Amino acid sequence: MARERLSTTEIAKRIQELDGWILSDDALSITRTFKFGSFIEAFGFMTQCAIHAEKLDHHPEWSNVYRTVEVLLTTHSAKGLTELDFDMAARMDKAAKH
Template identity: 50%
Template sequence: MAEKLDDAARAKAVASLADSGWEDVQGRDAIHKTFVFKNFTRAFGWMTQVAIVAEKMDHHPEWSNVYKTVEVTLATHDVGGLSELDVTLAQKMDRLAQ
């Protein structure tokens, strides 16, 4: 089972993701990023790829899609905040978006 990141590990993780656009969610122990693609097909294709990865990880994002924009929030509900699962999924999302 995942464990909630302690303050030091959380700060390090968020800092490592900040360069690629991930940000803290105000009032919640979560991170957020807006992905913008060339068009709807690319956005939906990326979401499909991420869905397969997330299912294999048994860790699913909160997300929404409007045309070419996908809003993503990551947190591990079982632990009430960020875990290594969120960091790993964020990194995989970034790689798939390239």
């Protein structure tokens, strides 16, 4: 998948396709907070997303406290947002619904 930085127009379009993600003020990253019913659900979500991250070779910056998972996505090599970030975000949204 391409690791070229997306244009502001493309970012605006792509973020509309996501559920609950917030674009940073500098438009270099997107963030989302996921809340689950328990720690085990949050950890299961992270485990599922880790598998996706390995397959994409694109890893999130994230933290977990009890049932909450905070996520930040950006592509460091591109110094901003790429298709990889939006693909990973969509996979995370899907994982959170299950």
